[in-house]
Amino acid sequence: MSGPRLxxxxxxxxxxxxxxxxxxxxxxxxxxxxxxIDLLVHTGxxxxxxxxxxxxxxxxxxxxxSRGGAVVIVNGAxxxxxxxxxxxxxxxxxxxxxxxxLLAAAAVHAKQVVIYIGEGHHAALRSMTEAISERSEQERRxxxxxxxxARYVAGDSSATVHLVxxxxxxxxxxxxxxxxxxxxxxxxLVQNVETLAHVALVARTGTATGTVLITVAGAVRAPxxxxxxxxxxxxxxxxxxxxxxxxxxxVLLGGYFGxxxxxxxxxxxxxxxxxxxxxxxxxxxxxxxxxxARQCPVCEVAGIMRYLASESSAQCxxxxxxxxxxxxxxxxxxxxxxxxxDLQRLLRWSGEVQGRGACKHPDGAVMFLQSAMKTFxxxxxxxxxxxxxxx
Amino acid sequence: xxxxxxxxxxRIKCDGRGLCAExxxxxxxxxxxxxxxxxxxxxxxxxxxxxxxxxxxxxVLAIALRRAATQHQRQKGT
Amino acid sequence: MSNTxxxxxxxxxxxxxxxxxxxxxxxxxxSVLRVQxxxxxxxxxxxxxxxxxxxxxxxxxxxxxxxxxxxxxxxGWLAAVVPFSSYYRTFWLGLGTIAFELLxxxxxxxxxxxxxxxxxxxxxxxxxxxxxxxAVLHGVGTGTDAWSAWLxxxxxxxxxxxxxxxxxxxxxxxRDPLARERSSYLAAVDRREQR
Numbered sequence: 119m120s121g122p123r124l125x126x127x128x129x130x131x132x133x134x135x136x137x138x139x140x141x142x143x144x145x146x147x148x149x150x151x152x153x154x155i156d157l158l159v160h161t162g163x164x165x166x167x168x169x170x171x172x173x174x175x176x177x178x179x180x181x182x183x184s185r186g187g188a189v190v191i192v193n194g195a196x197x198x199x200x201x202x203x204x205x206x207x208x209x210x211x212x213x214x215x216x217x218x219x220l221l222a223a224a225a226v227h228a229k230q231v232v233i234y235i236g237e238g239h240h241a242a243l244r245s246m247t248e249a250i251s252e253r254s255e256q257e258r259r260x261x262x263x264x265x266x267x268a269r270y271v272a273g274d275s276s277a278t279v280h281l282v283x284x285x286x287x288x289x290x291x292x293x294x295x296x297x298x299x300x301x302x303x304x305x306x307l308v309q310n311v312e313t314l315a316h317v318a319l320v321a322r323t324g325t326a327t328g329t330v331l332i333t334v335a336g337a338v339r340a341p342x343x344x345x346x347x348x349x350x351x352x353x354x355x356x357x358x359x360x361x362x363x364x365x366x367x368x369v370l371l372g373g374y375f376g377x378x379x380x381x382x383x384x385x386x387x388x389x390x391x392x393x394x395x396x397x398x399x400x401x402x403x404x405x406x407x408x409x410x411a412r413q414c415p416v417c418e419v420a421g422i423m424r425y426l427a428s429e430s431s432a433q434c435x436x437x438x439x440x441x442x443x444x445x446x447x448x449x450x451x452x453x454x455x456x457x458x459x460d461l462q463r464l465l466r467w468s469g470e471v472q473g474r475g476a477c478k479h480p481d482g483a484v485m486f487l488q489s490a491m492k493t494f495x496x497x498x499x500x501x502x503x504x505x506x507x508x509x
Numbered sequence: 510x511x512x513x514x515x516x517x518x519x520r521i522k523c524d525g526r527g528l529c530a531e532x533x534x535x536x537x538x539x540x541x542x543x544x545x546x547x548x549x550x551x552x553x554x555x556x557x558x559x560x561x562x563x564x565x566x567x568x569v570l571a572i573a574l575r576r577a578a579t580q581h582q583r584q585k586g587t
Numbered sequence: 588m589s590n591t592x593x594x595x596x597x598x599x600x601x602x603x604x605x606x607x608x609x610x611x612x613x614x615x616x617x618s619v620l621r622v623q624x625x626x627x628x629x630x631x632x633x634x635x636x637x638x639x640x641x642x643x644x645x646x647x648x649x650x651x652x653x654x655x656x657x658x659x660x661x662x663g664w665l666a667a668v669v670p671f672s673s674y675y676r677t678f679w680l681g682l683g684t685i686a687f688e689l690l691x692x693x694x695x696x697x698x699x700x701x702x703x704x705x706x707x708x709x710x711x712x713x714x715x716x717x718x719x720x721x722a723v724l725h726g727v728g729t730g731t732d733a734w735s736a737w738l739x740x741x742x743x744x745x746x747x748x749x750x751x752x753x754x755x756x757x758x759x760x761x762r763d764p765l766a767r768e769r770s771s772y773l774a775a776v777d778r779r780e781q782r
Contacts, residue, residue: 267776285779288772291519431776432768434520435544439764443541470540476520522705524763526621531628542764566630568618570705 121323124315124331125345130210134245137252140213147217148321150224155181158317161326164391167193167273167310168375168403173317176307180226180297183305188228191282191301192219194235194242194311195266195273198373199425200405203331204311206343208235208242211315212249218314220257221321226307230260234278237265270374270429274477275308288431289477312404330389330404334359337366337410346389353385356408367411368493372402374422375482378415378493415494416501419487420448426483437480440471444487455503464491513551513577516560522571529563529572537563551577593657600650602741605726607643608690609745611636612719616752621762640694647687679728682721689718719749 127143128135135143159174180188192215196204207215219231233250235243243263250261264282266272272287279300281287300306312331319327328348332355335341339360346355352369356362369384370376377399379387387394391401409418427441444467447460464487472484491498516536525543535556536548552560552574564572614636623629655662662680666673668688671681696703696711726742761767 265778267778269776272776281776281778285777286773287776287778291521430772432765432772435523435525435542435765436520436540438768439542439544440540467541470546474520474540474544474546524765526629528628528630528633531630565701566633568633570700 121325121327122319123327123329123345124207124211124214124312124319127211130206130343132210134209134212134249137213137249140211144319144322147220150221150321152181152225154221154225154317154321157320157324161320163313163316163320163326165310166312166316166330166404168198168373170391170395170400170402173309173313176297176309177222177225180305180307183298184227185304186227186229187302188223188226188305188307189230189232189282189301190219190222190226190228191275191278191296191306191308192231192233192311192314193273193275193278193308194233194239194246195278196236196239197268197270197273198403198405200333200335200407201373201403202333203343203404205239205242207311207315207331208239209245212245213252214315214318215246215311216249216253216257216261217318217321218309218316219261221317222307222309222314223260226305228260228307230301231262232282232301233261233263234266234282235263236268236272238268269431270426271431271477271479274479276477278308279306288433289479291476330401332389332401332404332406334406334408336370336406336408337363337413338408339363348390349388349393351385352387352389352406355389355406356385362408362410365411366408367413367415368409370405370407370409372400373405373407374426375478375486376400376402376405377486377489378409380493414452414497414501414504415490416448416497417452419490419494420445420452423448423483423487426479426486430479431477434475434480436471437475440467440474441480441483443467444471444483448487451498451501453503456499456501461498514557514560514574515549515551515577516547516563517573517575518545518547519571519573522569524569524571526568528566528568532563532566533559536560545572547572590657590659593653594659597650597653597657598738600646600653601726602738604643604646604650605722605745606741607639607646608719608722609749611640611643612715612749613752614639615715616756619762620756620759637697640690640697644690644694647690651687676729679725683725683729686718686721686725689714689721693718 122144128139155174155177158177159172163173164170165173165176194204194208219233222228223231233246235246243265246263250258250263266278266281267287269287271277271289272281274289275296276290276292277287279296280290283301296306296308298305316327329345330348331343331345333343334356338356341359344355344358346358366381368381369379371379371384371387379399387397387399389401394401409415423441423445427445430438430441432438444464447463451457451460468484468488471480473481475481523544527539527543529545530537530539533556536552537545540546560574564574614632618629618632618636621629622632651667654660655664655667660675662673662675666680667684670684671677673680692711693715696708700708723742723746
């Protein structure tokens with residue numbers, strides 16, 4: 119039943135699969151176009167960048183708004199600190215990504231493909247640069263690489279457009295969204311590298327790949343990137359990473375904009391966008407972080423909130439000041455112990471911050487915090503004073 | 510035909526001047542840091558004039574009136 | 588109409604225009620500095636700034652019309668719009684013409700700010716810092732009683748008020764609470780040179 123998987127072929131640790139081997143293994147690039155969009159709608163592929171938006175619907179919108187000069191941005195920024203899947207894909211299967219990007223360009227009538235890679239991700243930059251040089255001249259002319267600063271919000275869709283357009287990787291006010299007005303005012307498709315890799319396989323087989331890439335991190339024996347079939351229980355995925363290295367308390371599912379789940383409930387969760395959404399959860403960017411029981415969750419959450427606050431682009435008052443205030447309150451609870459006033463403040467400010475930034479950064483941080491306060495309610499309510507663990 | 514208007518704030522342009530909350534306190538209040546929290550939804554008929562004044566008086570043109578979105582508009586995309 | 592009446596009206600309207608213009612500049616600066624108190628909301632500063640600017644134009648109009656119509660000055664309508672085209676105190680009057688046109692540009696762009704956008708509007712608005720000194724110098728140079736006590740005192744008060752406001756503005760810095768953070772983040776992610 120299983121079709122080809124993203125990481126099929128040579129061992130990903132052995133470096134990039136060269137074009138000749140890729141073409142031999144998978145055949146030539148199939149014809150894209152409108153039929154591909156219908157196929158994507160039919161197979162229900164959702165984006166792997168974090169938002170999980172249906173790919174076919176997005177391509178349809180961009181194709182409709184395109185007047186022949188659309189732009190495709192291949193989003194390989196991977197600003198999420200613990201995520202490694204995009205880099206693994208770029209360093210081992212660059213041609214899957216390029217195939218997907220070229221198919222996207224044909225489908226949405228784009229004349230430009232911009233590959234957006236973090237400026238510190240040297241191996242990925244090398245691999246993608248070499249991969250482009252191996253393609254035909256016609257394909258090479260469409261594509262170029264742009265490097266992004268290593269900031270959390272640099273991977274936001276409007277930020278990618280802003281960098282390509284004006285050289286500044288900060289989110290911009292939407293509406294209008296990039297799919298209507300993006301680079302140079304043209305319709306722009308911003309798509310995650312993993313999503314495009316899936317497209318490259320879907321276009322060849324006519325069916326969904328049925329897999330997803332995850333990064334397992336935290337208190338596990340062998341953290342890393344794994345490709346799992348959709349529906350795999352989370353506990354099984356964690357076993358792929360050698361299982362917990364010590365007694366686990368909870369799992370953070372979806373990265374820093376994700377949700378906390380107690381281990382008792384976590385192991386049976388299906389790794390599948392639809393299944394998770396039914397439970398009010400989300401796969402997000404695919405990071406599964408295991409929190410050991412030994413670690414204080416309040417201190418952990420305070421540290422992440424401080425990070426998210428420092429990663430605000432300081433364009434919107436509620437985000438910059440709100441996240442900083444929330445992080446400060448969490449840190450006070452972590453260092454000096456629970457205070458009723460701080461708990462009240464956390465609740466009030468969370469309500470004031472949500473939905474009042476230009477991008478999703480404050481929302482993601484607030485929902486992360488709310489999930490933490492729900493999952494670790496007792497810890498927040500009765501936290502003793504103790505010294506801050508060094509970050 | 511949907512004639513209802515709603516207020517929308519450009520969060521990047523807004524730098525917390527606070528005039529809008531002074532002019533239309535019925536629908537706009539300031540948060541703990543001086544930035545506007547706008548009551549969502551269409552503007553009541555009798556407040557439309559003040560809403561327009563709030564829009565015109567904003568020193569940085571960060572608040573605007575637009576036709577109120579219907580239920581299934583505004584599908585969030587990335 | 589009596590020549591003396593015209594002459595007095597010209598000078599009076601001119602003096603009032605200068606006072607109003609100075610008040611407008613001070614209010615504009617106070618508005619940027621986000622000045623307010625319990626009894627004085629911010630929209631009052633902005634509202635006064637706008638209304639007094641319009642009033643300035645009215646008195647300026649009166650000042651210009653009575654000056655041109657007055658047979659004693661031998662000014663044609665051209666002098667009202669083309670700077671340095673009058674025989675009568677060519678230079679000093681010309682400054683007034685320029686000040687008038689700058690003010691017109693500022694007010695007209697403000698009336699259509701929604702159409703032209705904030706950045707264009709802001710660019711033109713900086714011209715006020717040229718408009719006001721030209722108006723002051725025009726007043727000093729063209730008035731026959733420039734050094735009469737009341738006019739001198741009036742001009743001195745206007746100049747001191749505006750200079751004080753400008754001084755305060757320069758010392759106060761930006762009132763935007765995010766100004767510093769935003770520019771330091773921008774500096775970190777600006778890649779315009781790489782392109």
